[in-house]
Structures are given as C-alpha cells and as structure tokens.
Amino acid sequence: MSLPALIINKQAINSLLSYHRHRHIPIFQVSGLIHTWHATGRPPKIPAMTQLNIKDWPANQRPRERLVLAGARNLSDAELVAILLGRGTAGLSAVDLARTLLNRFGGIRGILNANDSDLQATCGVGPGKAAILGATRECCCRFLEEKLAPGKHIASPGDSTHFLLARLRDRPHEVFCCLFLDNRHRVLAFDELFRGTIDNTTVYPREVVKQALHRNAAAVILAHNHPSGVAEPSEADQLITRRIGDALNLIDVRLLDHFVIGDGTCVSLASRGLL
Numbered sequence: 001m002s003l004p005a006l007i008i009n010k011q012a013i014n015s016l017l018s019y020h021r022h023r024h025i026p027i028f029q030v031s032g033l034i035h036t037w038h039a040t041g042r043p044p045k046i047p048a049m050t051q052l053n054i055k056d057w058p059a060n061q062r063p064r065e066r067l068v069l070a071g072a073r074n075l076s077d078a079e080l081v082a083i084l085l086g087r088g089t090a091g092l093s094a095v096d097l098a099r100t101l102l103n104r105f106g107g108i109r110g111i112l113n114a115n116d117s118d119l120q121a122t123c124g125v126g127p128g129k130a131a132i133l134g135a136t137r138e139c140c141c142r143f144l145e146e147k148l149a150p151g152k153h154i155a156s157p158g159d160s161t162h163f164l165l166a167r168l169r170d171r172p173h174e175v176f177c178c179l180f181l182d183n184r185h186r187v188l189a190f191d192e193l194f195r196g197t198i199d200n201t202t203v204y205p206r207e208v209v210k211q212a213l214h215r216n217a218a219a220v221i222l223a224h225n226h227p228s229g230v231a232e233p234s235e236a237d238q239l240i241t242r243r244i245g246d247a248l249n250l251i252d253v254r255l256l257d258h259f260v261i262g263d264g265t266c267v268s269l270a271s272r273g274l275l
C-alpha cells in the first residue's frame with residue numbers, strides 16, 4: 001500500500017467512525033464507505049440516516065435489540081428516547097427524531113419537563129408521542145415517590161434528597177413542602193403546603209403546626225426549592241426555619257431538617273448547624 005493510500009485510509013477510518021458515533025450511521029455502512037474511499041481515493045458521500053429505516057439495520061444496531069443485548073446503560077440518550085418514541089416520521093428515523101428533541105430541549109431532562117404544546121411543535125411529534133413522554137416522566141416521579149411512601153423509614157438525609165430533588169428542582173415557582181414522620185421516623189405524609197412567586201413564598205408556621213397535629217406527627221422535615229437553581233439558604237430561609245422549629249417545639253414535635261433544593265443540588269440546614 002502506498003503512503004498516499006495509507007493516509008487516505010486513515011482519514012477514512014477516523015472521519016467515518018466519527019460519523020458512526022455522532023450521527024449513528026450503522027457500522028456496516030461505515031465499513032463499505034471505508035472500502036470505497038480506499039479503492040477510489042475519493043471521499044464518499046456520507047449517507048443520511050433517512051436512507052435506511054431502523055428495521056433495515058442489522059439487529060445488533062437497532063436500539064431495541066441493543067437494549068436487550070447490551071443493557072440500557074450502554075445505550076446513548078438518542079437510542080433511549082427513540083425507544084420511547086417507537087417510530088420516527090417521514091424523512092426521519094426514531095433516532096433522528098430523538099436527536100432533534102435532545103438538541104432542542106437540551107437533554108432528556110428538558111424533554112421530560114417540556115409541556116405538550118412545546119413537544120408537538122417539533123415536526124414528527126404528535127399527541128401520541130407527547131403523551132408517552134409525559135407518562136414516562138410521571139412514572140419516574142412515582143418510582144421515586146414509592147421510596148417515601150407511607151410507612152417507609154427515613155434513616156438518613158440521603159433517603160429523602162433524591163425524592164425531593166425530583167419533585168422540586170424543575171418547579172418554575174417556589175414551593176414549600178413538609179414531610180411528616182412518626183416517632184420511629186416512618187413516613188406519614190408528604191404535603192405541599194405553600195406556593196409562591198418565582199422568588200418568594202409566604203410561609204405560615206401555624207399551618208405547619210396544624211398539619212403536624214392533623215397527621216399526628218412526631219417529627220417534620222421541611223423542604224423548598226429555589227427556582228434560580230442556587231440552593232444556598234438565604235437569611236429568610238434560616239429565619240422561617242427557626243420560627244417553625246419554635247412553633248413545633250410547643251407541641252412536642254421535632255424539626256429534623258430543612259432542605260433547600262436547587263438545580264441538581266440539595267442543601268441540608270441541619271448538616272450546616274442552622275436548625
């Protein structure tokens with residue numbers, strides 16, 4: 001093999017394998033293109049994914065079959081979303097459509113948080129696909145809620161943080177919640193007591209006390225979100241925490257913690273010694 005041919009072959013391999021990874025061209029097409037480039041010395045035209053339906057791909061390249069063979073953790077975001085969508089649309093495979101959604105909404109989280117009208121504004125997404133994505137998000141929320149279902153024991157802050165993050169991190173306005181526990185720290189109820197504006201919520205300690213008595217709670221965990229995404233507790237957060245703690249003490253109910261939820265972060269006031 002001459003030196004120019006060797007250089008061309010290396011270029012073919014590097015370039016086309018990059019297309020395989022990022023545009024999901026099946027590997028059997030990549031192999032044929034590399035052979036053509038090496039034989040002719042001319043870069044081949046990169047095929048659009050729309051030239052082949054997913055059903056025409058080799059079995060080990062199809063998202064569903066890869067899920068079975070390799071496991072969900074080894075699939076790309078586009079492949080996972082494509083499985084949820086089920087099928088693409090005219091001119092787009094399900095993987096192409098999934099990639100379009102990922103680019104538009106910034107990732108899986110953005111897709112699942114999008115409302116129906118925004119989803120359906122994407123070509124190829126109708127009421128059926130939007131409903132599937134909405135149901136998927138609700139399944140995720142209920143999966144996490146089962147970890148804090150009535151009767152579940154709260155042994156550490158980590159037992160509640162994942163649930164609270166899932167419930168509160170994407171709310172557009174502040175929401176103040178209470179997790180009511182019995183004397184063995186088993187969950188009695190999770191209530192959203194107050195809703196406010198984008199940067200403020202009015203919280204009344206007497207309502208927290210009222211609900212604690214109604215639930216016959218022995219302990220309470222507070223939580224609220226910061227829509228700004230910054231989970232750092234403010235002076236107002238610390239003040240209302242002390243006020244609620246003092247009010248609960250009057251009825252012999254312990255305030256265990258107050259979590260502030262940001263964008264992917266959760267700060268415990270108890271761990272900072274601010275209760």
